Structures are given as C-alpha cells and as structure tokens.
Amino acid sequence: MACLEQLVVALASPDGDHSLVAYAAILARLGKTAEVRFVHVADPSAPAALLRGRMRDHVKAVFGETSASLECDVLHGALTDRLLAHVNEFQADLIVIGSRKHRLGARLAMLAPCAVAIVPNDFEPRLSHVLVPVDFSADTVQTLEWTTALIAGQDVRCSALHVMTHESTDLFGGEASEAEQQEAMRRLLAGTTKHAVTVEARLVGVTRTTDVGHSHPFSFPASIQGSDIAHTILTEATTTGVDCIAMSTRGRSRSASILLGSVTDKVIERATVPVLVAKHRGRNLGLASILLGRAGAQPGIRAN
Incomplete structure (x- = not known):
C-alpha cells in the first residue's frame, strides 16, 4: 500500500x-x-x-x-x-x-x-474517481502504481488516460493506428501492479486549441503542445466526472520531460479538481518491453 x-x-x-x-x-x-x-x-x-x-x-x-x-x-x-x-x-x-x-x-x-x-480554493472535499494521464514512460506508469496503491481497498475509481499525439507515434517507429495504441495501453495495464484496483483504460486524440504548428507538429514549442494536451486532459476529466488528477513531471526523454512538465504546469493552473503530482525515487527500466511489446520491435524509451 x-x-x-x-x-x-x-x-x-x-x-x-x-x-x-x-x-x-x-x-x-x-x-x-x-x-x-x-x-x-x-x-x-x-x-x-x-x-x-x-x-x-x-x-x-x-x-x-x-x-x-x-x-x-x-x-x-x-x-x-x-x-x-x-x-x-x-x-x-x-x-x-x-x-x-x-x-x-x-x-x-x-x-x-x-x-x-x-x-483548488473552496473545493468540496471528496475523492471518488482519479484520472492518471500516461505517456508509456516509466515515471507515468509508476504514478499509476502509486495511485492505485493509495486508493486500494477504497471505494474510489481509477482511469488511465493516454492522449494520442503525433509524438506518441514515435513509440512505434512510425505511424500508429488507434488500435495499436489501444493494444499498447492493454499491455501497459496488464504489466502494471494495480493493487487489486480495476483501472479503466481511456484513449483520446489531442484537442487542438491553436492552429500554430498545425502543419509541422514536431516543431512548435512544448508550451503550445503542452497546452493542447492539458486542455484534452481537463476536458476528459470534466466529461468523466473525475475529482482528482494524478500526474508525473518526467517523461521518456529530456524533450518529453520538458513537454510533460509543461502539461503538468498547465493542468495545475487550470484544474478545478485537486492535482496530485507524484515523485519517484527509483526507475523501473524493464517496463519498455511490457508497455509496447511489439514483436521484433525495440521500444525507444529512456528513463531520465
């Protein structure tokens, strides 16, 4: 626990x-x-x-x-x-x-x-449904494990959310269909210690809040891309009625960590429910094969 x-x-x-x-x-x-x-x-x-x-x-x-x-x-x-x-x-x-x-x-x-x-100020104290955004990095998976350990044995729901972006296709060495990313999420949950907590998997496409960089998805600043992802997370939180968001601040690489830090920052700024930011002292470097596990593929995940 x-x-x-x-x-x-x-x-x-x-x-x-x-x-x-x-x-x-x-x-x-x-x-x-x-x-x-x-x-x-x-x-x-x-x-x-x-x-x-x-x-x-x-x-x-x-x-x-x-x-x-x-x-x-x-x-x-x-x-x-x-x-x-x-x-x-x-x-x-x-x-x-x-x-x-x-x-x-x-x-x-x-x-x-x-x-x-x-x-948030004047938030009515409650905890019934936690949303955990994941990007298939070791840290976000550890955040999911930490969250399920915290709510184990309690009447609290848990959802894992993956926001599909252009960057997430890098994990598969090219363009990845939604079905492939759903399979990656299935493998992630199957290989994650969930402390007997049922975790609902959710995949949604990123919602753009600006046209900047639309034609060149890899070139626009992390602050803009982070704003889009944060907006998507918060929209999903509202849609599903969650009353807590649990996040990490580190991603798969230095650039992913910058992006994830930007996302977390903007979620903290705009959230109307509490945000839990988890910190992890260790790294589970063996997660990559569990998370993506595509036959013949070597996932390019690196812990920071």
Whole structure:
C-alpha cells in the first residue's frame, strides 16, 4: 500500500483553508499517515504563539478523528524556500497546498523532493474517481502504481488516460493506428501492479486549441503542445466526472520531460479538481518491453 507517513499542509492563513484541511484529512486516512504538520509562513513581526494557537483550534475543528499526530508550526522567510526547507527537514512524503498561487504549486511540483497535492480554493472535499494521464514512460506508469496503491481497498475509481499525439507515434517507429495504441495501453495495464484496483483504460486524440504548428507538429514549442494536451486532459476529466488528477513531471526523454512538465504546469493552473503530482525515487527500466511489446520491435524509451 502507498504510505504517506509524513504529511505537510501549507495554510495560507492560520484559521482559514477549511477545504484544504478537510482534503488533507482524506489523504491522511488513505495514506495511513502517522504525522501531519500544518505550517503557516508568516511575517516575522507576527505573534507566532497566537498564530499557532489559532491553527490548532482550526485544525482540531475541521480535521476530525484521526490516529495521526497533528502538529502546527509557524515559519518565517520566503514562502517557497521555507516550504521546501521544511519538507526536506521533515522528510515529508507529501505536501498539500491550496491553489491561490498557481506559481507556488507549479514550483513545488518541480522542486519538492516529495509528492505535491494542489487543492483548488473552496473545493468540496471528496475523492471518488482519479484520472492518471500516461505517456508509456516509466515515471507515468509508476504514478499509476502509486495511485492505485493509495486508493486500494477504497471505494474510489481509477482511469488511465493516454492522449494520442503525433509524438506518441514515435513509440512505434512510425505511424500508429488507434488500435495499436489501444493494444499498447492493454499491455501497459496488464504489466502494471494495480493493487487489486480495476483501472479503466481511456484513449483520446489531442484537442487542438491553436492552429500554430498545425502543419509541422514536431516543431512548435512544448508550451503550445503542452497546452493542447492539458486542455484534452481537463476536458476528459470534466466529461468523466473525475475529482482528482494524478500526474508525473518526467517523461521518456529530456524533450518529453520538458513537454510533460509543461502539461503538468498547465493542468495545475487550470484544474478545478485537486492535482496530485507524484515523485519517484527509483526507475523501473524493464517496463519498455511490457508497455509496447511489439514483436521484433525495440521500444525507444529512456528513463531520465
């Protein structure tokens, strides 16, 4: 089972963020969390003891019954730097933040050594259906495994989504039909540890939001292509009624990682449901043969 033993929850105000605290409680129960640290980065002149007391009262009222230890800390300094230092010092498995400041969420998603959960403002706390975008890279498959471990044994649905693009045909050494990509998805799910969770496979074509680069699909910037893929992911999330999106920030290669980072950034910016950004310390380099497994073909997947 996925273990979120140590959680950090960053509060924008000492006695606000009701939905953020409630959502952290959901994640703590799923992850069998031992300790949750609520932190608020305040001005150095602010009375830390008073703020800490307000935080304790608020957390106690909202978080609910739990076996986890709940601690409240007031930090001083630059917001991003202090949060990064705190999760490092605390050796957190996950930091939960609100989405009032999109750039903070994006920076933490890229820089934090642990997983990051970005929760939209005033989101009604719930977790019933998770969407996991996959691009057949080791990291996105590990994100799927991490997600299914987290929700195992719970009444939570899981869907794996592959957005078909021009770039995805590179995996097959040329033009690939939708049927071939469906077969690749079938192999992916068959070779993935799913912790007894049923995963629904979904394949959709990328929805273009701009005509830039339409005639030269490999030449236009990752930021534009990433916007198209992010738009497709978010549209699919709305269509299927998911209430959480779990993503990775690394792809098959350096260029794919740049693209995937752009996609994750834009999903964080625009999502109306929480986004979980998973981080993986290891690499399963043997996944390629499972994922694509075409007879006589050597898949060109490289872990970063």
